[in-house]
Amino acid sequence: MSYIEWNKKYELGIEIIDYQHKKLVSLINDLHDTNEKKEFKEDLLGVILDELAQYTVYHFSTEEQMMQKVNYVNYDSHHKLHANFVKKLEDFKERFSNKKENISESLFVFLKQWLIDHIEREDKEISYHITTGGGLV
Ligand code: FEO
Numbered sequence: 693m694s695y696i697e698w699n700k701k702y703e704l705g706i707e708i709i710d711y712q713h714k715k716l717v718s719l720i721n722d723l724h725d726t727n728e729k730k731e732f733k734e735d736l737l738g739v740i741l742d743e744l745a746q747y748t749v750y751h752f753s754t755e756e757q758m759m760q761k762v763n764y765v766n767y768d769s770h771h772k773l774h775a776n777f778v779k780k781l782e783d784f785k786e787r788f789s790n791k792k793e794n795i796s797e798s799l800f801v802f803l804k805q806w807l808i809d810h811i812e813r814e815d816k817e818i819s820y821h822i823t824t825g826g827g828l829v
Pocket of ligand 1: 713751752755770774810811814815
């Protein structure tokens with residue numbers, strides 16, 4: 693069983709965003725599975741962490757371009773949430789690569805809760821804005 697089980701209720705109905713959210717979930721699941729291995733995991737964890745950080749930036753950028761296109765009213769606050777999350781991931785990556793911190797269960801709890809809560813709250817608001825009249829221009 694995966695650490696995060698994808699649920700249809702997380703879908704926004706915007707194909708590219710749903711695809712990217714599933715990819716983020718899959719990367720967190722890979723990170724979790726690898727962390728549970730007993731051997732040869734340190735290098736691989738670093739690679740997956742890098743990929744997760746890079747893909748997160750890429751995903752946020754896709755979403756932010758979409759929000760700008762529709763003059764989304766809550767763009768600034770949404771962007772701030774993205775920036776804070778990226779900073780937390782980058783800080784953790786640095787502590788991990790300097791061997792100052794291992795990947796703990798509390799990090800996984802944070803990643804899972806942040807992503808699912810963010811999709812269900814702030815991301816769904818974008819979808820609501822687009823489907824109720826904001827539209828993609
Ligand atoms: Fe899907 Fe606002 O991140």
